[in-house]
Amino acid sequence: MTGAPVVIVGAGPVGVTAALLLARHGVPSLLLERHREVYPLPRAVAADDEARRILQAAGIDVEFTAVARPARGLRLLDARHRVIAEFRRLPYGHHGYPQTSMFDQPELERLLREALTRHPECELRTGAEVTSIKQDEEGGPVQVTYRDADDGQHTTVVAAAVLGCDGAGSRTREAIGAGWEDLHFEEDWTVVDVRTTAPVRGWGGVDQVCDPHHPATFMRIAEDRYRWEFRLPDGAPDLPSLLSPWTDATSTPDFKILRQANYTFRARLADRWRRGRVFLLGDAAHQTPPFIGQGLCTGLRDAHNLTWKLARALLRQGADDRLSATDDRLLDTYESERRPHARRAIRLAVTVGWAMTGGQDRAAALRRAAVGAVCRVPGVTRPATRDLVRPLPPGPLVTHARLAGTHCPQPWVRGDDGTHARLDDVLANSFAVLTAVPLPPTAQALADALDARVTRANATLTTWLRRGGADAVLLRPDRVVLDAIPRHGVDFTATRTWSPLLCTTAT
Template identity: 65%
Template sequence: MTVDEATRVPVVIVGAGPVGVTAALLLARRGIRSVVLERHQDVYPLPRAVATDDEVRRILQAAGVGEEFTAIARPANGLRLLDARHRVMAEFRRSEHGLHGYPQTSMFDQPELERVLRDALARRPECELRGGVEVTGIGPDTTGPVRVTYRDDHGEHELWADAVLGCDGANSLTREAIGAVWEDLRFEERWTVIDVRTDAAVRCWEGVDQVCDPDRPATFMRVSEDRYRWEFRLQDGQETVRELVAPWLPPSYDGDFEIVRETRYTFRARVADRWRSGRVFLLGDAAHLTPPFVGQGLCSGMRDAYNLSWKLARVLQQGGDERLLDTYESERKPHARHVIRLAVAMGWAMTGGQDGAAAIRRRLLAAACRIPGLTELAGRDLSPPLPAGPLVRRKVRRGLVGTHCPQPWVSVGGRHTRLDELLGDSFTVLTATEPGPSLTALAHGLGVRAVPVTDLNDDGTLAAWLRAGRADAVLLRPDRVVMDVVPAGGRDFTDTAAWAALLHTTHSPLPPRRTAEKSLLRSAIR
């Protein structure tokens, strides 16, 4: 097939929401050009997602907008379960200093996040955003580039892409194009979502409240200095917004009360049966839908973008094997399903269901919340270890493999920075001691350096992490997941043959970016 070079691009991204733009930025930082096609000309002005976790803040850092997001985000305390009389049943505290170097829960305004991301996109020469267009066709599957057709005010157009990322939401054309169908995880409820701006002294605890009342389940949170969100399951009555939110307001309050948005949603729990066909991929709501009760809808999509972007860049630019792309779905789908089930469980905890056993379930929930240590266990990180696979060389059930490396602040050569900013975007070998010849050779084959954690001058976090994991060294993937370990007393990674063929680990140059940081790191480890 001969394709006009004027219409050939490495990656087409369908949808310029947070997931699509983040994917474009992550690819751009690895030198991959993309065209983003979006039906809207500008950022959607009304708030939707309002919460994120520390892992996603680390992803935003990797996309180059970490500081900009910090300026518009505010930490939150976590989650409380309240009974029908708004008495606290359980409290799931979230720390201001999570594993990834950020508050474990942050509140934000989605239009502000989208503006930050689009401003960053406009600064990247590798990215082009085409707004006000309607994508009309994708595919069919071929062994060569994928054809994408779209129309705008000037007529019909086509692009040919080495890969297509469908970030086009719940009604995804991309999902339809690859023949994927929904697997229903059996949760569907109609809720009303109300965003309010007011100067009233609204009663809140600077976190998220879930009211576990089968007659009127509700969610409440403070989003910004003067903006709040309520969510209520729809009832037959016609209560006004003031009547719905009255329990949180001062008695007889009649001051300013601006309704920013009032809309109705159907919360669903679904997973697409497949996330890939050839070089066409599904991300975000195109691949999975989760009820909002654990605040992970947007977070799951951002994890999709981070997981896929480095693998796709490796295949397109660095000779990675096509099988590397198979690990996107095999790694992300189990986690997405896990998060959806947690959200569904929280939904049942809030409502208790409507059958004869509802009262029994509510009593069991209240009793469980009083068990010492249970709330701490339930409030742990929402990102469990990745399942074992080609890029997760798990030898024992528990250990560091498949988990994330922490991100402390480090000091090297007089520079104080976050760990990821120093290490860059590629693989990294972190060692508890000076690396031996075999580790040095492996790192050289990956085009990276083996870095002793003692040279990074952190607060002891990394050394303690390696000791707790009984590891003398770890191989970190570009997404900071531990891929393999050298156990304490060991000499080398023992499973290199299993993943080397996927990465084509013959000697390659260091990634062509961050020259100053690479020089700084080289000087630190000489």
């Protein structure tokens, strides 16, 4: 590729994670952030085990583990704080981390920015407000103009691609002519962040109070950090009264309110995520009510899905800086894979939101009662939590094999040096083949064409393969199963579908 970097607009967690993932593939990036410093107050506070795995790929898993706190799960409570339903989270999930971890977003952002300094491929410019994004109709590089906050000077850079990680008010979204699809949830809430060592009543997980008059969310973020969220109509009780089910310490000197701010929770999805070489990620592409803690997680999934595809396309583009039709189709799979998943996450959050608030119409009480009754049926809550991890649907990079579209598990394995390591650290950032049998010659040839690492499955992975009816699987760099060799088979199931997208070179 040329020396033009990928320009990332916005240096929040999604933007910086994208830069770090690109760096692992040798792709340089320039991050443009209009603010000088990390925003000091908490916003996102929850990460699932897949998000933790993505942060591992970004290179900060050890540091993040030191500041994260596993959560036990989620409880839906009625207005009298009686349990309607409980969604337990495991301390060790499919991806090798607790299924839910609580954290402080400013701490996460500082860890990510520190990681940037370890990668010369990444450059961060703060106080840089993007004013213009222009691309020609022929699919060439993009011109990005930004204004320096200190001297007002405008600078234009040539970008190999642009990633819009610039939030709900995204200028990048405007530049590609994208609008919002309304998914029909909009409510005003107050968020209260507190630091205290005084007693606070909790069970180690998240409380969501399903009260049509005063719905609320409570969670413990860190050892001495707590968050409450309330939908407050006119004439709502004062803050001590609202917090009284959890603590009596609001008047003590030790009880410090870090932030009390009003937010509008919305459910929206951008109607397009890409135009040419410009892409939308995170809140620029979707807005999710916070009730299931998936806002940031969904953005991190965007970055993990897109960056390996973009790196592959840029590293083999032609001498004229044009992408081939093949690479254009490869990049189209970003939106076709990610948009349906984001929609599911938003709809699940809206469902929980309706369970909490029930709306304001005459059927509200009936809906809340129905939700409570259904959630008490044994086994119902488990499928509800699995909705977020359903396989990607079949497509150009996902075959019809049984395991295709799922993530492989991440157990501890023996590394090249004989020490124990997480699977992804052994596989690095490449394609990989996990196999329980000697690899057939045709499959080995395909692995070689992809420069895929071939790894013999350990007991945990062999069990997973057998349950999926496979002798081996081909993993994408984001650890999604692309294809599988069925039991006693001799080759992957649909090579002709995906190999033209991945095994060709620029023409």
